[in-house]
Amino acid sequence: MSKAAKSMLETGDFWQNKNGKYEEGHYYLEGKLELLDSENEWFFDAKTKTVYLWAPDGADPNTLTVKGKVQTYGLTVRNSSHVVFKNIDFFATAYTVISSHNITFDDVNASHYAFSKRMLGELTRPDTIKFINNNPDIAETRNSIVNSHLAYTDGPALEMIKQQGNLLDNNLIHDIDYSNLGTGGEGSINMASQSRQIDFTNNTFHTAGNSEGVRVGEASLVSGNHIYNTSLLQHDGAAINVGVAEQAGTEIAHNWVHDSDKAGIRFDGVEGAAKTGQDGKVHHNVVWNTEFSIIKGDRQATFNNTMFDNRIVDLIIFNKESAGGLNHQSETLNNLIGTLQGRKSGTAEQLIVPGIVDSNIQTSTAMEGYLFGASWGDFRPKSELLIDTGSAGSSLANIEYLGSAPDVGAYEVGGEYWLPGHRSQLASNPVPFDKATGVGTSVELKFNIDLGYEHTVWFGRDLESLSQLNSQNGQYRLSTLSPNSTYSWRVDTSVNGITTLGKVWHFTTAP
Numbered sequence: 001m002s003k004a005a006k007s008m009l010e011t012g013d014f015w016q017n018k019n020g021k022y023e024e025g026h027y028y029l030e031g032k033l034e035l036l037d038s039e040n041e042w043f044f045d046a047k048t049k050t051v052y053l054w055a056p057d058g059a060d061p062n063t064l065t066v067k068g069k070v071q072t073y074g075l076t077v078r079n080s081s082h083v084v085f086k087n088i089d090f091f092a093t094a095y096t097v098i099s100s101h102n103i104t105f106d107d108v109n110a111s112h113y114a115f116s117k118r119m120l121g122e123l124t125r126p127d128t129i130k131f132i133n134n135n136p137d138i139a140e141t142r143n144s145i146v147n148s149h150l151a152y153t154d155g156p157a158l159e160m161i162k163q164q165g166n167l168l169d170n171n172l173i174h175d176i177d178y179s180n181l182g183t184g185g186e187g188s189i190n191m192a193s194q195s196r197q198i199d200f201t202n203n204t205f206h207t208a209g210n211s212e213g214v215r216v217g218e219a220s221l222v223s224g225n226h227i228y229n230t231s232l233l234q235h236d237g238a239a240i241n242v243g244v245a246e247q248a249g250t251e252i253a254h255n256w257v258h259d260s261d262k263a264g265i266r267f268d269g270v271e272g273a274a275k276t277g278q279d280g281k282v283h284h285n286v287v288w289n290t291e292f293s294i295i296k297g298d299r300q301a302t303f304n305n306t307m308f309d310n311r312i313v314d315l316i317i318f319n320k321e322s323a324g325g326l327n328h329q330s331e332t333l334n335n336l337i338g339t340l341q342g343r344k345s346g347t348a349e350q351l352i353v354p355g356i357v358d359s360n361i362q363t364s365t366a367m368e369g370y371l372f373g374a375s376w377g378d379f380r381p382k383s384e385l386l387i388d389t390g391s392a393g394s395s396l397a398n399i400e401y402l403g404s405a406p407d408v409g410a411y412e413v414g415g416e417y418w419l420p421g422h423r424s425q426l427a428s429n430p431v432p433f434d435k436a437t438g439v440g441t442s443v444e445l446k447f448n449i450d451l452g453y454e455h456t457v458w459f460g461r462d463l464e465s466l467s468q469l470n471s472q473n474g475q476y477r478l479s480t481l482s483p484n485s486t487y488s489w490r491v492d493t494s495v496n497g498i499t500t501l502g503k504v505w506h507f508t509t510a511p
Helices: 005-008 014-021
Strands: 044-045 050-053 073-078 081-086 088-092 094-098 101-106 109-110 129-132 143-145 149-153 157-162 166-167 172-176 189-196 199-201 204-208 211-220 219-224 226-228 236-241 251-253 256-258 263-267 281-283 286-288 291-296 299-301 306-308 315-317 331-333 356-358 371-374 378-381 429-430 436-439 442-446 454-460 468-469 477-478 486-495 496-500 505-509
Touching: 172 226, 211 219, 226 236, 256 263, 454 477
Parallel strands: 073 094, 081 101, 088 109, 094 129, 101 143, 109 149, 129 157, 143 166, 149 172, 157 189, 166 199, 172 204, 189 211, 199 219, 204 226, 211 236, 219 251, 226 256, 236 263, 251 281, 256 286, 263 291, 281 299, 286 306, 291 315, 299 331, 331 356, 436 505
Antiparallel strands: 044 050, 371 378, 429 442, 442 477, 454 468, 454 486, 486 496, 486 505
């Protein structure tokens, strides 16, 4: 055990805080036949090689077809290049790519592919989808996972080791790493192991146990992602975490990060380390209902973010030099935030934000006064205090804007009303949020969908008689809604004359 870990465990209030204050001491019991007390639970007796199953509805397992996972990898790609795997399902088995480049997985549905072997007495980390390069002659691997669905694993979603130039775009990734067996801070999506220049773009990622959510290597791009309900287990962590060695050239932009038990976005540092991170960018993100977001290191550009309703602090530009919190040359510009500090807590001197700090709006009042609909997903600026009042004077980043100066916050008046996350045939990520309340009587309906499909929007107060909406240049604007009323809507898609009904969403307008 390291000295730091030993010291932490010996601290008198560590376990009290972990199990009580922070409610992180989650556990369950398993591995005994006597513990079977619910449907779908099972036990394997290694001596008799017998599986005991509490079947659904009390059925006799001997009358059922019961199957078990018997292999780790159903597909191994080795010493290959320029191969596309498309429209393939992987169930209870994964795939691995070894010393290969330009391998693409497109429209792949993988589920239940990584699971631990705890029942066999093995406590090692589960094997999962893995890309690894052991060939020094391959400088750029350029492997890809696109338009795919990865779900229901008792292990990391994937690992990328010694990769360069890889792409993960437009994927839905969820229900990952149930138990965190054998894992530390590697991440539920681990792309940081001796890898660089990874693009993680336009993905939806939610419901994951590992304390670290997304991890990328040096000079990587994390952009356009919708990330929530992550970091559900373990101590410490962040939905997006960038280590010291991975910060140079890495850009975290145009993401929504919310509803996480740990930090939102973090550029990390290590207590007492000789090296600190530097030269990263965090901009145009919206972060809410996490613990905090924190930027350690130096020469970091943090600009045009919207961060509010986070539990401890909205944004920390760390100023503890011994823990990688230099930030003397960092720039913090044009952010709309509830609280901006140098640390989580401390003296007035410790809370000072280091570096160049300019044109941020810090407010203790509700964001609804500044944005059209902060509580229901419309983060565009409404207040004149935000419009054309920012600063473009950065030595670390090129800040693009419309008008006479940048707006403050993540969205620009007249710019794209962007939504993060994946797009598929089934519409997702509705704005206003599903079941939102207090919605304005003038709204623009927004959603993610693959524009390759014909779609129809239905809307109304009576769920049984919704009316078709006509778009205006691809937009669905409603300006005469009644106050204190509940509305329902859905988006149907059509392919070759076959219509697929979308999920029904609801919202209620303000009184």
